[in-house]
Amino acid sequence: MNRYQKIVYLLPAILTGLPVWAQQRFPKPEFETGYVQPATSQPAPRMLFLEYFDVFVLVAALTLATWFVVRKRSRQGVLWTSVFSLLYFGFYREGCICSIGAIQNIVLAVFDPSYVLPFTALLFFIIPLVVALFYGRTFCAAVCPLGAIQDLVAFRPIELPKWLQKILGLIPYLYLGLAVLYAATRSEFLICRYDPFVGLFRFDAEFQMLLLGALFLLVGVFVARPYCRFFCPYGVLLGWMSTFSKKHMTITPTNCIQCKLCANSCPFGAIDEPVEEQGNRRSNVQRLMAYLLLVPLWMGIGGLAGSMVHVPLAKFNKTVYLAEQLVANPEIKQDQNNIDARTFMQKGKTMDELVTEAQSIRSQFYWGGWVLGGFMGLVIGLTLVKLSSHRNRNDYVPDKTNCLSCGRCMDYCPVKN
Amino acid sequence: MNDKKTSKPTNRREFIQKGMRATLGLSLAGLAGVAAFKASADDYVWQIDPFKCVSCGRCADYCVVTPSAVKCVHAYDLCGYCDLCGGYLKPDANALSTAAENQLCPTAAIKRKFVEDPYFEYEIIETLCIGCAKCVEGCSAFGNGSLHLQVRHDLCVNCNECSIARVCPADAFLRVPASSPYLIKGDFTTGNSTSNPT
Known part of the structure; x- marks a missing residue:
């Protein structure tokens, strides 16, 4: 078949307009020179066992963080665990898979009959919540890479007025609600789209994404962990679990001696001060x-x-x-x-x-x-x-809903075991 | 009497705490149970259904990886080894040659190799390909459609929601099991006879 014959063949194909895959326009030639057709390369995705290894690392990091917070009472330990998590889940795994985004996979699995949920996503969603139900938000303290990167830049935390904290604290609920709404209607994954740090983890993102990340880190120098406290939708769920947790971190190992040394130690404003009921x-x-x-x-x-x-x-x-x-x-x-x-x-x-x-x-x-x-x-x-509502409190205690279990306050407590 | 008074509120508070903990635990278990019905032990990755793709060119622009993790692949089984290749040459090419001005690919990522008269083999150089689908459009319009786009899993970071899938006008992006992560035309024949009624 020469060039001109091909053009003749081509004409009807062009005239009919639409691409026709049903029949090959040009049949595969029979080669006489012993030409061997190369195979189309298909590089494999990440191995499945590595995905389960991520779950293993999650469990290991959570266990370690919980042990450091609840048993060992070591801020140093929590800090180094969070550095590890930042390196592993952040820079090595490039921020994906993460428990925050897994909310949407769960919602999609519930609402979309055609969606198949990877078991690893289910585990990433459920394990930190179960741990929070028993030991508080140790996931936030040292396992979440988004939390870790913000925790490391909180150099000069200022205390926000209580009313502002309360109002800003409503945003995560709205964000969670919107994320669930958009996932349930199969529109999009809002949380992943506006993840501020994933671009930093990948060293590659569009300008707005990097700008958002840089902005969060910049604000984070003065307002500790702004994303965790005022945006994170997973934090809402963790907060619910942590509020009723069985064994939450405490500031003092035994009895509070009312020394007030811890009063200003929390960069997140999550320590409740002693209060007496006022008024009638x-x-x-x-x-x-x-x-x-x-x-x-x-x-x-x-x-x-x-x-x-x-x-x-x-x-x-x-x-x-x-x-x-x-x-x-x-x-x-x-x-x-x-x-x-x-x-x-x-x-x-x-x-x-x-x-x-x-x-x-x-x-x-x-x-x-x-x-x-x-x-x-x-x-x-x-x-x-x-x-x-008023609840009499005699001691300085962590606000279980908002406490991120980072363990800073423990270092300020002079009471030792 | 006094003792009772001080211990009573703590008991009530503990009861509420325990009750709420159990409720939250049960609802978590319930949610996990419902979700587990849909769960699969396999992992899922993104892939393009080449029969749905309209070669709009967004794959080159919207991937979070630069350059895009979507590349053109060549399904050799389908290729006609044409000299006048609609995927390789510009429609108004003035010669059937490898000269740069005749090439459709903006990055010269297709290698044209003489096999025997009048057949030529076309190979994609993946390091150069940006996934713009210009060749795909040409090959589908004038040829067999053996050139088509695929997500390359050595490059793809497997975002929870693919940022190209969000803007794909043809909804050609699918989540496929990681155990069979490619939909290469030829060995993937669904749609071969049905996607186009003509």
């Missing part, structure tokens, strides 16, 4: 009851607000966005430079099918908005309840 008991209880009764109202307002913003929320879904674009500007269907519109026209899907699909996703966002808003209402309501 009866009116305090009444206020508490009033706030409790307000919780359903908060949930209702939140849910309504959430459902009202479902249209902009749904815009982040690829299908919904494309449908909106095509309905609003039908002329882009002809635009060859608009890759999404061009591909949609090529695929031969009708506009009706696309709009129906987008509408069903939008209705998922509508109900998701109710749930998300209701959840945020519940969080706000309970935060107010907690603020208005």
Whole structure:
């Protein structure tokens, strides 16, 4: 077959337009010179046993961190474990797989029937939570690479006013809710997309990502661990577990002698000071009851607000966005430079099918908005309840929800075993 | 009497703590149980379904790895070994030669090797390939479609959500079991007869 014959063969193929894979346009030649066809190379992915080795390292690091925090009471030990975790999970594993992102895999497994969950992701999600249920957030202290990198730069921590901490502390709940919403609607993995440090771990990322990471580290010099305290969605779950943990880290090994040396030692503002109930008991209880009764109202307002913003929320879904674009500007269907519109026209899907699909996703966002808003209402309501409830405290104790078990305060305690 | 009074609140608090701990433990176990139904012991990696790919070129731009972990591969089984290769030569090439001005590939990542008259072998030099899919487009439009994109797993860092998959207009990115991580045309024949009704 010479060149001209090929062009003749080529013409009908060009005329019919669409690529035809069904039949080979040009049959494979039969070679006479003993030519041996090379094989298409297929370099293998990372070995499976290494993925399980990561789980083993996670368990080992968690065990070590927990032992250092709860039994050994050694800040040095915690620090070096966190350096190891930063090197292993951060720079060697390049920040992926991580427990924070695993939230989305779990959610997707629950909501997407076609998704297959790698068992390692399930383990990465569940193991730190189980440990937190027994020993507090030792995962945050020394295993999470995102926490470790921020912990190492917290040189000049300043104390944020309590009210600001409380307000900023609501962001993780919102972030968690949004991440679950976007994973459940199969839109995207929000947490992974806005992971601030993964670019630093890889030494390679787009500019915005590196900028975000650098910004977090810069702020982290003065506000210790800003991502952990005011963004991390996994921290919310760990906080719930840690609040009711069986054996949480304590500041003093035995009895507190009220020396106040630890009072300013916590860079995260997670030490509760001794407090006496103020004011009249009866009116305090009444206020508490009033706030409790307000919780359903908060949930209702939140849910309504959430459902009202479902249209902009749904815009982040690829299908919904494309449908909106095509309905609003039908002329882009002809635009060859608009890759999404061009591909949609090529695929031969009708506009009706696309709009129906987008509408069903939008209705998922509508109900998701109710749930998300209701959840945020519940969080706000309970935060107010907690603020208005009084619990007498005689000693300096770690706030179990927000304590990251880093162990700094233990070094300040003069009471030794 | 006095003793009882001081010990009672602690007991209540402990009871709540224990109850909540059990509740949280059970809900964790429940969630893990539901998720475990979907779990597989195998790991999953990203791959491109070459029959869905529309060679839009985003693979070159959106990968977190620079240059992209998506490369063109050559399914030799499908190749017609054409002299006039739609993947190698520009449509308006003025000669069937290896001269730079005739090459479609912006990085000259395709090596053209004479086999026997009139056949030529085309090989991808992966270190040069940026995954722009220009050759894929040419090969699919004018040839057999033996050149196509694949995620190369020696380069891919296997992000939890592939940042190219998020913007792929054709939804061609799939999670595939790590034990069979490639979808090479030829040995992967699903869609061969169904993806295109023509």
